[in-house]
Amino acid sequence: MQETSTPFTKTQQAIALEDRYGAHNYHPLPVVLDRGQGVFVWDVEGKRYYDFLSAYSAVNQGHCHPRLVKVMQEQAARMTLTSRAFYNSLLGEYAKTVCKLFGYDRLLPMNTGAEAVETALKMARKWGYEKKGIPAGKAKIVVCEGNFHGRTITVISMSTDPDSTGGFGPFTPGFEVIPYDDLPALEKALEDPNVCAFLVEPIQGERGVYVPAEDYIPKAIALCKERNVLFIADEIQTGIARTGRLLASCHNSRCACPNGMCTDPDTAKRPDAVLLAKALSGGMYPVSAVLANEEVMEVFTPGTHGSTYGGNPMGAHIAMESLAIVTDEDLCGNAERLGQLFRAEMQKLVEDYPWVKKVRGRGLLNALLIEPRKAADGSPRTAWELCLLLRDNGLLAKPTHGDIIRFAPPLVITEEQLMECVNIIRTSVGQFA
Numbered sequence: 001m002q003e004t005s006t007p008f009t010k011t012q013q014a015i016a017l018e019d020r021y022g023a024h025n026y027h028p029l030p031v032v033l034d035r036g037q038g039v040f041v042w043d044v045e046g047k048r049y050y051d052f053l054s055a056y057s058a059v060n061q062g063h064c065h066p067r068l069v070k071v072m073q074e075q076a077a078r079m080t081l082t083s084r085a086f087y088n089s090l091l092g093e094y095a096k097t098v099c100k101l102f103g104y105d106r107l108l109p110m111n112t113g114a115e116a117v118e119t120a121l122k123m124a125r126k127w128g129y130e131k132k133g134i135p136a137g138k139a140k141i142v143v144c145e146g147n148f149h150g151r152t153i154t155v156i157s158m159s160t161d162p163d164s165t166g167g168f169g170p171f172t173p174g175f176e177v178i179p180y181d182d183l184p185a186l187e188k189a190l191e192d193p194n195v196c197a198f199l200v201e202p203i204q205g206e207r208g209v210y211v212p213a214e215d216y217i218p219k220a221i222a223l224c225k226e227r228n229v230l231f232i233a234d235e236i237q238t239g240i241a242r243t244g245r246l247l248a249s250c251h252n253s254r255c256a257c258p259n260g261m262c263t264d265p266d267t268a269k270r271p272d273a274v275l276l277a278k279a280l281s282g283g284m285y286p287v288s289a290v291l292a293n294e295e296v297m298e299v300f301t302p303g304t305h306g307s308t309y310g311g312n313p314m315g316a317h318i319a320m321e322s323l324a325i326v327t328d329e330d331l332c333g334n335a336e337r338l339g340q341l342f343r344a345e346m347q348k349l350v351e352d353y354p355w356v357k358k359v360r361g362r363g364l365l366n367a368l369l370i371e372p373r374k375a376a377d378g379s380p381r382t383a384w385e386l387c388l389l390l391r392d393n394g395l396l397a398k399p400t401h402g403d404i405i406r407f408a409p410p411l412v413i414t415e416e417q418l419m420e421c422v423n424i425i426r427t428s429v430g431q432f433a
């Protein structure tokens with residue numbers, strides 16, 4: 001491969017280097033970030049932006065939260081990794097903290113979101129064989145069209161996105177795909193006695209913040225309970241205050257727990273398993289987890305599952321602090337309140353511009369749907385071009401598909417900052433017209 005000639009700006013240099021030596025498995029917006037603090041990030045040229053992606057909702061607590069930096073520095077100097085060959089002084093305390101906060105008996109620690117999903121699939125199958133009596137090798141897991149659960153071979157085996165699956169077969173069998181937000185389809189799929197689990201996102205984030213009907217999640221939970229099928233909520237993107245609740249799947253059960261915390265022990269209304277990652281570590285370090293009650297989690301016995309880094313003291317300490325920040329700073333309340341304000345402001349754009357079609361979302365996980373057009377000179381006007389304008393005006397967001405822009409700022413954003421961002425979006429939309 002040819003070496004490129006030395007480019008001019010720091011931005012061009014960084015992009016050229018990544019283009020030359022990195023695999024081309026992403027299509028980043030052309031901006032090179034160097035520093036972050038709270039809701040802000042700075043590029044290598046020193047320009048400041050509002051971060052309206054939050055690393056796909058991993059940085060809910062804001063960039064480089066001082067409490068997380070402190071914990072990380074202290075823990076780095078004390079101990080980072082033990083493996084699970086030995087106990088460590090933080091894993092038990094961490095597991096207890098998470099179990100108490102979310103109302104489950106046990107936690108299984110992993111690192112990335114996709115690993116948490118893989119773990120849940122294994123757990124569900126084993127539960128199906130050992131507890132439900134499904135014949136060996138026949139367990140089936142029901143999933144939804146438009147899902148995004150990660151990138152491993154088994155996880156993409158559930159995907160309906162050709163970009164995710166193309167050229168990667170053969171795939172893992174044992175999944176049935178049904179339409180999202182479709183209770184009759186779920187009811188029908190659950191007639192098969194070999195179904196061990198239904199895996200679903202309470203809001204489909206990667207599909208473009210697709211919010212299902214109000215009663216979808218509670219009724220789907222009830223259907224699964226009736227058929228003795230595990231309801232597994234993938235809350236990797238929606239969880240940890242992002243939608244104004246600790247978990248998005250709590251939203252529609254009409255619970256009113258203080259500060260979005262689960263105080264309702266009624267397991268009939270809740271998922272059998274919850275998958276967490278991303279904001280569990282506030283963007284500091286890969287930490288993921290599967291939460292479930294004893295009757296389900298006990299299918300894992302020594303040697304049946306694991307990960308060298310899963311449950312390490314560094315991740316455990318950071319995750320405890322990340323969750324404490326969510327509670328101490330009432331990030332659920334902030335996401336709920338500012339989310340309503342944001343959608344009301346975006347609705348004004350929908351009314352003012354015919355090609356701004358819709359705003360949807362919950363809490364501070366929102367999306368603006370636009371109609372892709374062509375400018376007078378024939379050049380495209382898609383969500384990508386609008387994101388470039390937003391960038392020029394000081395706000396970073398990323399399109400999903402050609403016509404949807406997700407807006408998900410860190411949850412520490414203030415009302416004043418949010419209104420400044422609304423103005424940036426309004427200005428950019430005006431320039432885009």
Ligand SMILES: Cc1ncc(COP(=O)(O)O)c(C=O)c1O
Nearest residue numbers: 112113114148149150234236237
């Ligand atoms: C709902 C959901 N599940 C799973 C994942 C995979 O997480 P990771 O990228 O950490 O593997 C993602 C990532 O975007 C996600 O949004």
